[in-house]
Amino acid sequence: MQHLMHAAKALVFAALMIAGTAAYAEDAPEHVTDKELSDAHCAIGMEKFLPGDYFYCVGAQNYGTEHFEAAQRLFEKAASWASKPAQYVLGVMALNGDHQPMNRPLAAAWFTLAAERNTPRFTQPLQALSATLTPDERRRADAYLLDMKRTYADAVAAPRAETRYHDGMAQLKSSGGNSYCMEGGLDVRDLAEGKAPSSCPPTIAVVQFVDKQANNVFEDWTGHVTVGPLQVATPPATTP
Structure with missing residues (x-):
């Protein structure tokens, strides 16, 4: 059991490899420092597409600045938008x-939610913890889970998250412009370093980026319908 706690602590923010993409990190490190968490760039504009991704990023950012209560609230918000990394991290926090x-039954309930898509990196910690639970802890974990499923289970949270994603993408595609300025997309640290702000990226590039992140957010969810890369229609040419 001690081995599980140490392993879980070491992996607590490994999930940034998924959710940290709200910070536009193509290759987030598997193990990150508090400073790296606090420096995360979480574009608020991602909230209209993938709120689970965005709130996880802000939660990690708050954790890195030692605002732990705020971080936990943000992880819970992300978890309500079907973020499996957030559910896993909440389990690790309860376990440790x-x-x-320390609340092992609550940790087991969070781990169960995180593992409901049978993703190995989430099922393995669940199996390790479950093997050590007493009968009383199992009963308490089941009671927690029964209540938590009403908000956090994929049957509720994942369709809600997918609806938000499709609505946001539809608005993005119908925006009509050739470029798209996502709110919070410019890292203010560039300005502090005297760098000139870059122009807004092409809309098609933003569509492709968000669509790629959606594949991570909905990883292993069998209810998710993959529609393939989305394309932005080219606006008709104006006649002189």
Whole structure:
């Protein structure tokens, strides 16, 4: 059990490889420092497409700045938008007593939610913890899970998240412009370093980026319908 706690602590923010993409990180590190978390660039404009991704990023950012209560609230918000990394991290925090009382049954409930798509990196910690639970802890975990499923289970959260994603993408595609300025997309640190702000990226590039991140957010969800790369229609040429 001690081995599980150490392993879980080491992996607590490995999920940034998925959710950190809200910060436009193509290759987020598997193990990150508090400074790297606090420096995460979370574009608020991603909230209209993938709120689970965005709120996880902001939660990690708050964790890195030692705003632990705010981080936990943001992880819970991300979890309500079907973020499996957020559900996993909440389980690790409960398991380790990370700025809260240690609660193994609650950790088991979060791990169960994180693992419901049978993704190996989430099922393995669940199996390791489940093997150590007492009968009383199992009963308490089941009680937690029964209540938590109403908000966080894929049957509820994933369709809601996918609807938000499709609505956001539809608005993006119908915007009509050749470029798209996502709110918060410009890293203010570039300005602080005297760098000139770059022009807004092409709309098609933003569409492709968000679509790629959606594949991560909905990873292994069997209810998710893959529609393939989205294309932005070219606006008709104006006549002189």
